Amino acid sequence: MYAFYLASVVGFAVLAQWLAWSLRVPAILLLLITGLSLGAWPAAPSPDRLLGNLLFPIISLSVAVILFEGALTLKLKDLKGIGHVVRNLCSIGVLTTFVVIALASHFIMALDWRIAILLGSVLTVTGPTVIAPMLSIIRPKKELDRILRWEGIIIDPIGALFAVLVFEGVTLSQHSDVLSHTLLALGKTLGVGISLGAFMGWLTSLLIRRKWLPYELHKFGVLAIVLLTMTLSNRFSAESGLLAVTILGIWMANQDDLEIDAILEFKEDLSMILISALFILLAARLDLAALWRLGPMVLLMMGVVQFIARPACIFLSCINSGLRFREKLLLSWIAPRGIVAAAVSSVFALSLEANQVPDADKLVPLVFSVIISTVVLQSLTSTWLARRLGLQQPNPETILIIGANALARAIGQALNEQKIPVYLSDPAWENYKLARLAGLPCYYGSPHSEHAERYLPQHEIKYVLALSPNRQQNALGIQHFAHLYSGERVYSLPPGDMEKKKNRDSATFRARQVLFGKEVTYSRLRKMLESGGKVKVTRLADAFTWRDFQQTNADAIPLFVLNDKGLVRIMTADNPVLPVAGNVILSLSPQKENNRNEPNGVSGEPNHDPATQRDPSYAESGNSGQTGRNTTRGLLPAG
Numbered sequence: 001m002y003a004f005y006l007a008s009v010v011g012f013a014v015l016a017q018w019l020a021w022s023l024r025v026p027a028i029l030l031l032l033i034t035g036l037s038l039g040a041w042p043a044a045p046s047p048d049r050l051l052g053n054l055l056f057p058i059i060s061l062s063v064a065v066i067l068f069e070g071a072l073t074l075k076l077k078d079l080k081g082i083g084h085v086v087r088n089l090c091s092i093g094v095l096t097t098f099v100v101i102a103l104a105s106h107f108i109m110a111l112d113w114r115i116a117i118l119l120g121s122v123l124t125v126t127g128p129t130v131i132a133p134m135l136s137i138i139r140p141k142k143e144l145d146r147i148l149r150w151e152g153i154i155i156d157p158i159g160a161l162f163a164v165l166v167f168e169g170v171t172l173s174q175h176s177d178v179l180s181h182t183l184l185a186l187g188k189t190l191g192v193g194i195s196l197g198a199f200m201g202w203l204t205s206l207l208i209r210r211k212w213l214p215y216e217l218h219k220f221g222v223l224a225i226v227l228l229t230m231t232l233s234n235r236f237s238a239e240s241g242l243l244a245v246t247i248l249g250i251w252m253a254n255q256d257d258l259e260i261d262a263i264l265e266f267k268e269d270l271s272m273i274l275i276s277a278l279f280i281l282l283a284a285r286l287d288l289a290a291l292w293r294l295g296p297m298v299l300l301m302m303g304v305v306q307f308i309a310r311p312a313c314i315f316l317s318c319i320n321s322g323l324r325f326r327e328k329l330l331l332s333w334i335a336p337r338g339i340v341a342a343a344v345s346s347v348f349a350l351s352l353e354a355n356q357v358p359d360a361d362k363l364v365p366l367v368f369s370v371i372i373s374t375v376v377l378q379s380l381t382s383t384w385l386a387r388r389l390g391l392q393q394p395n396p397e398t399i400l401i402i403g404a405n406a407l408a409r410a411i412g413q414a415l416n417e418q419k420i421p422v423y424l425s426d427p428a429w430e431n432y433k434l435a436r437l438a439g440l441p442c443y444y445g446s447p448h449s450e451h452a453e454r455y456l457p458q459h460e461i462k463y464v465l466a467l468s469p470n471r472q473q474n475a476l477g478i479q480h481f482a483h484l485y486s487g488e489r490v491y492s493l494p495p496g497d498m499e500k501k502k503n504r505d506s507a508t509f510r511a512r513q514v515l516f517g518k519e520v521t522y523s524r525l526r527k528m529l530e531s532g533g534k535v536k537v538t539r540l541a542d543a544f545t546w547r548d549f550q551q552t553n554a555d556a557i558p559l560f561v562l563n564d565k566g567l568v569r570i571m572t573a574d575n576p577v578l579p580v581a582g583n584v585i586l587s588l589s590p591q592k593e594n595n596r597n598e599p600n601g602v603s604g605e606p607n608h609d610p611a612t613q614r615d616p617s618y619a620e621s622g623n624s625g626q627t628g629r630n631t632t633r634g635l636l637p638a639g
Contacts, residue, residue, distance in 0.1 A: 005045055011278035012038065015403075020394045021483065026133050028338050029375050031276060032368075035283020039379040047281045052462030056350045059282075062274045063343045064245045065223070069271045070156040070248025070340070072264050086150045088317035090158050093151075094124045096316050098162075100309040109294070109366070112358040114170045116510025119363060122167035122307065122345045123370055124339060125159035130338035130375065132453050133555040138334070138382045139393045139459040144327055148334055158338055164242045164296070165190070167348050171355075184526065189570055192236045193243030200229045200244070203473050205258050225346050242347075261427075265449060274567065275339045282346050283368070290365045298366070302373045310335045325351050326389045334382055336374040341367050396462040397421055397566065404431035404442050407525050411559065412440045414535040414586050420567055425470070445472065448480035458484065463570065465515065466492035491570060491589035493522050514573040520557055525588060526628040528557070532591030535559070546579045 018112030020027035039046070047055060057283055105111045111119070122485050131152035135145055168189045204225050209211040213221045226245055233244035252260055291298075302380045311332040318328050345367040352360035379634045386392045399415060401408045404426035412422045412435070425447040435442035452458075464481040466474035480489045490515040516525075536556075538549060561569040561577055562584040569577045579585060 007017070007137045008296070009038070009277055011281050013273075016280070017272070017276055020133075026130055026336070026375055027276070028105055028279065028380060029373070030131055031214075031279040032283050032372065032375075035280040035285065036288065038280060039284035040284060040288065046287050050299055055345075059278065059343065059350070060241070060347050061227055061230060062278050063347050064242060065226060066271050066275055066340065066343060067242055068226045068245045068249040070160065071246045072253045072260065075253055079510055083147065083150075085147055085318055085321045085323070087156060088319075089147070089151045089313065090154045092161060093313040094155065094159060096313045097124045097309050100312055101305060104301055104304040104309070105366070108297055108304065109227070109362070111362060113353070114357060115359040115363055115603060118163075118166055118170050118348060118352075119345075119366055121159075121163040122341050122348070122363075122367060123309075125155060125340045126335050126337060126635075127183055130336045131334075134334070134336065134382065136459050138386050140330060140386050141327070141391050141393055141394075142457075142460075143323075144330060144391060145393075145457070145459065147331065155566070156340060160344060161243065161246050163344055163348075164246070164540055168243070170357075171351065189237045189240045190243070192277065193240035196229060196233045196236065196240075196249050197244035197247025198251055200225060201248045204248070205252060205255050208258060208260075215262075218263055222263050223266075223270070242344075261445065264451065265446075266285045271449075273284060275343075279342055280362075285346075286365065291369060292363070294362065294365060295368070298369055302367070302369060306333075306368055306374065306377070329390060330382075330386055330389055330391050333385055337367070337371045338375075338377050342371060365555065393459065396460045398423055398457070398460040398462060399560070399567075400425065400447065400456075400464045400476060402426075402447055402464065402466045404435040404440075405467070405468075405469060405526075406427070407522070407529055408434055408467040409438055409440060410529060410535045410588075411444050411465075411586075413438060414537070415560070416440060418584065418586070420564055421460070421561070423461070425452070425456070446476070448476050453568075461485065462489065463567075464490045465514075465570075466490070467522070469526075471495070486532055488513065491572065493520065493525075494518050494573070495521070516557055516559060516571050516573070518573040522575075525557070527603070528588055528590055534589055534591070536589050537584060539580050540579055540609060542581050545581070546585075549579075549585060553587065553589060556587040558585055558587045560586040562586065593628055 012034045016030040017027050021028045051058060098120040100120075101123050102116045105116035105119045106113055109116075114355050131148055133180070135148060139145075140148070166639065167364075169186055204222060207221070208218065226248065229244050230241035232241075232379060234241040252258060252263075310327075313335075314332045320333070324330075333580060342364075345363055349360055349363045383392075392424050398421040399420060399422045401412055402411075404424040408424055408426075408431075411423055415422050416439070422440065424440055424442040425445070426432050426442065427444070427446050428437070428443065430446040432442050445451055447456060461481075462485075464477065464485065468474050468477075468478055478490055478492055492518075493515045538548060538553075542548065558571045560567060561579050563582060568583060573579065
């Protein structure tokens with residue numbers, strides 16, 4: 001029975017994540033419903049009975065991994081570059097939220113001061129896993145989107161660390177009424193957690209740098225170190241483990257010469273597994289009757305969280321920010337709580353209940369009440385509110401190119417020069433670096449990863465072009481974005497002959513839109529480019545029609561059709577287009593002795609840009625020199 005229950009938890013976790021992916025809703029909502037349903041099932045054993053004495057260690061170690069993964073994204077140098085609004089939200093905002101909720105918990109819910117203070121600290125954390133999916137649907141103005149995304153990313157480890165420190169103080173205060181003894185014990189806890197975390201971070205970095213830990217063992221080895229750090233720290237000083245693993249993650253994240261991308265990707269996957277299973281188990285432990293026993297005053301408490309604590313946080317943090325009242329109003333409405341609050345509060349509650357702290361049993365029900373109310377209310381109303389306030393972004397226009405190889409860069413530069421916004425993405429550092437040097441915004445990593453979901457402006461993307469030579473990278477990107485944006489907006493090159501022989505059902509060929517032509521493979525385009533071919537611009541006119549272009553450029557491959565307003569059509573194999581006078585054709589043309597094939601003057605006004613030296617009728621595209629926004633890991637918006 002127990003084995004079946006555990007298998008069911010894993011199966012339900014996958015099902016909940018899949019449903020959230022299909023319905024495009026925050027996964028935490030379906031995980032919560034699944035856990036509550038499982039907990040209400042009379043035949044199901046409770047997690048406490050199922051795991052017994054292992055329950056607390058399992059939850060604690062899982063939370064340690066989740067906090068470590070969050071800390072890996074926090075670079076201290078980035079705190080200097082973030083906008084002052086985000087900086088205020090992660091300092092003044094955290095303290096404001098903490099004070100308001102703590103006071104409300106004590107005076108409205110009549111909670112013991114220690115539990116009220118702890119509840120206020122736990123509920124300061126929002127987190128990117130809840131914010132990012134919501135923002136992709138809301139599509140608020142770019143500045144507001146950046147504020148909310150970076151608040152979630154930065155406040156995740158900072159808020160969790162703040163909650164851990166508050167918990168240390170609350171735990172130690174019950175052992176003695178002497179203030180000096182409490183402060184001494186807190187100092188010991190801080191000293192052990194910070195020093196051990198920093199030492200283990202230094203040791204782990206040394207193992208990786210000196211290659212004493214083989215690359216194949218980086219992921220598994222770091223996981224073992226995280227768990228060992230957690231348990232050792234708790235052995236030296238009770239309840240200091242969470243602080244130690246957070247410091248460990250921050251230490252590793254701030255080593256510039258340390259390659260941790262593979263570790264971070266593994267921890268993201270592991271965190272998804274732990275978050276899914278853990279949240280179901282935590283929700284299954286929740287006694288629905290305990291929610292009812294909180295009484296009607298809990299509704300007033302939820303109102304304080306939504307209508308007083310968050311607005312106070314926003315309006316104090318946005319002083320002298322230049323934001324208008326309606327922009328502050330939308331920011332005040334969006335602050336859903338997530339898995340970090342649920343998991344951390346559950347760890348705290350188990351420890352406090354064991355020490356018989358009054359009202360400790362109310363901590364988890366109150367946290368889950370806030371999670372339910374904020375996720376449900378804000379998911380249902382935020383899009384409507386953004387639309388009513390006129391703060392939704394216009395229709396997306398950006399073209400995301402999967403790949404930053406020479407072909408992708410050439411096409412991206414040509415589009416960029418025609419004022420078509422582009423984003424490139426590539427997990428190869430060399431390609432990423434060359435794209436950035438060319439002035440093209442580029443994301444370093446896989447565009448379908450959880451990390452990309454946090455850092456890529458996915459709500460700005462209109463089309464996706466799979467131009468990577470990596471067939472698997474294209475396939476995963478196609479599958480991911482076809483779900484987000486519908487298959488009509490996702491394009492891919494057809495497979496080459498070798499790919500067809502290897503796999504007749506090649507995943508690369510699953511995109512509905514086949515780029516440029518059925519015989520226009522990546523290999524063909526790359527060879528043309530390497531032989532001196534250029535992405536060129538040709539403007540059609542009454543004196544130089546589409547038919548004339550085809551006749552005089554028989555070897556050219558048309559790529560895009562544009563007009564003065566932007567992109568008209570992406571050339572595909574199955575969707576013929578007939579460009580008209582005034583349209584601009586972007587094409588990849590082979591090298592010729594004389595590039596001036598069209599009659600003089602047929603392309604409209606001449607372009608005197610010395611950087612590109614375009615012929616008035618048939619010009620080559622070059623580096624525009626524009627600097628795009630950087631969405632690499634750890635680089636935060638300035639100002």
